[in-house]
Amino acid sequence: MFRPIINSYTRKLNKISLKTANFCDSSKIKRPDVKALLDEAASFEDEEAARDGNEWSTSPYPKGATARNQALHSLRPRVDPRETSIILFPGQGTQYVGMGSDLVKFPGAKDLFEAANSVLNYDLLKLCTNGPQDKLNRTEYAQPAILVCSLAALERLKEERPSAIENCVGTAGFSLGEIAALVFAEVMSFKTAVKLIKIRGEAMQLASEMTPGAMVTVLYGPDSELGRACIKAKEHAMSLGVENAHCAISNYLFPHCKIVAGNEEAIKYLEDNKKEFKLRKLKRLQVSGAFHTQLMLPAKEIFRAALAKAHLSDPSIAVHSNVDGRHYKDAAHVRRQLPKQIVAPVKWExxxxxxxxxxxxxxxxxxxxCGPGQTLSVILKMVNTKAWGSCQNVPA
Known part of the structure; x- marks a missing residue:
């Protein structure tokens, strides 16, 4: 049902030069093909469904044991919250050359990279450790890299502090990090996650090339006019003849800090006119498109087709959705909600x-x-200082 959408974007893509995206030298990197992506999503075959598909996920339970509902367990009055844990996974923009190099000494982490290579058909660890950075920044490479490094960091946590895994009562991931959280909660196997993130990353990169976009972190005050700024930026893009002009909040980070995404022309307008709207500071993100906006609609449909054929289980730990902050009820809920995340704002705050x-x-x-950078720890400090007091980073 989404072929008309993809076909319209295919025609547009033939007219677009990758040079306009200014991400890196496109002559050195093979661009994902729309038809190939569509066929890959439509023919997604989850070989994990026929056997124990969680061999690469970290399970806190002995083999054969019945998984308990950790979230309900945490609400018992006799359980001291200080003996429980919450595990968070970062999203795109945290990637850097050198990540993952300190994790291969942990056997479980090394196994993850080797398993990912068999799905991706390239040496992921080599890309993470040696770069180049411009290639690592491309969405189709950044997303698998961050996913695997985050789960490798989880293996490190399992070795160094197993009680954190055993006593986890809730988990969440920022954007693509939500898929890492779903692997941890045994909703999908590691290999299934890598296959899905490969399709997701390639589809989002392709959507970015179809409609060049950007994202910018905005710090503002009580007197700022961020809403009006977004409206004016969209109108400016429309006046320049931009098709599908868009400019809106795509990430809620913490009080007076949001990420705004939209067409390149709209974001440039915000940067040039920040004083008019009393915006205090703007900073571009290391991403290649306007993620979590309607400009990602083609990617959403491709990802949804693949997810529909993936084997999913009910969460063993409460996993909170980026779309509304609530935890997933069951596998069917994940199947409905997860594709929406690609076009909906991330409600992290x-x-x-x-x-x-x-x-x-x-x-x-x-x-x-668990994963590269400390972005989520910094955000937690701004949202809840007391909770941040018990926060630790498990570096990738």
């Missing part, structure tokens, strides 16, 4: 409130950020 809301006298759990 709201998710943090859901995860850490408690009475004034109740202690906070230990929080572990």
């Amino acid at each position: 709201q998710t943090m409130h859901v995860l850490y809301e408690r009475s004034a006298d109740m202690p906070f759990p230990n929080t572990f950020e």
Whole structure:
């Protein structure tokens, strides 16, 4: 049902030069083909469904044991929250050359990279450790790299502090990090996740090339006019003849800090006119498109087709969705909700409130950020300083 959408974008893509995207030398990198992506999504075959597909995921349960609902377990009055944990996984923009190099000494982490290579058909660890950075920044490479490095960091946590895994009561991931959280919660196998993230990354990169876009972090104050700024930026892009002009909040980070995404012309307008709207600071992100906006609609449809054929299980741990901050009820809920995340704003600030809301006298759990960078730890500090006091980074 989404072929007409893809076909219209295919025609447009033939007229687009990759040079306009200014991401890297396109002559050195093979561009994903729309038809190939569509066929790959439509013919997605999950070989994990026929056997135990969780061999690469980290399970806190002995083999054959019945998984308990960790979220309900955490609500029992006799459980001290300080003995429980919450695990967070970062998203795109955190990638850097050299990540993953310190993790291969952990057997479980090394196995993840080798398993990923068999799906991706290239040496992921080599790309992570040696770059180049411009290639690593491309969405179709950045997303698998961050996913695998984040789960490799989880293996490190398992070795160094196994109680954090055993006593985890909730998990969440920022954008693509949500798929890492779903692997941890045993919703999908590691190989299934890599296959899905490969399709997701290639589809989002392709959508970015169809409609060049950008994302910018915006710091603003009570007197700022961010809403009006986005409207004016969209109108400016329309006046330049931009098709599908768009400019809107794509990520809710913390009070007075949002990420805005849209067409390149719209984001440039915000940068040039920030004083008019009393915007304090703007900073571009290391991404190649306007993610979590309607400009990603072709990618959403491709990803949804692949996810429809993937084997999913009910979560063993509460996994909170980026779309509304609530935890997934079951596998069917994941199948419905996860594709929406590609075109909907990431409500991370709201998710943090859901995860850490408690009475004034109740202690906070230990929080572990597994993956490259410390972005989520910084955001948590801005949202809830007390919760951040028990937050640690598990570097990739």
